[in-house]
Amino acid sequence: MSFLGFLLLGLIAGAIAKLILPGKQGGGWFVTLMLGVVGALLGGWLGGMLFGANLAEFWSLQSWLLAIGGSIIVLLIYGLIVGRGDRSRA
Template sequence: MGFFAYLILGLLAGAIAKLILPGKQAGGLLGTLIIGVIGALLGGWLGSALFGVGVDSFFEISTWLCAIGGSIIVLIVWGLITGRSRRAAR
């Protein structure tokens, strides 16, 4: 998959992950893109390491599930990191 395909996949996976997780997450379009791309990479790595699937083709369901799952993980970790820093600043 090419660079622009990863950007599109990351943006869509990050947006879907934000829709799945309740609550208010920080970050606009750029934050969603970054979280989604990092999540797609993490999901592809975890998918290939644990289940033998990865993010090989843009139109495969396993690619989307890995990317969305990785984005959810990254979004949860990001929420834990930024949630603690907001509480500490008060």
């Protein structure tokens, strides 16, 4: 998959992960989409290491599930980090 294809996959995966996760993570849509790209990279890396996943195809269900899963993980971690900062100020 090309870099632009992977970038597009990450952007869409970030938006889907935002819809799946309950609550408000903050940061707006731009931050969510950028975290989605990071999550897609994380999901692809973990999928390749743990499952030997081949992420060469853009329309592969495996690629999409790993990208969305990685995006959810990154959004959860971001929510924990940002959530702690808000509680300490109050």
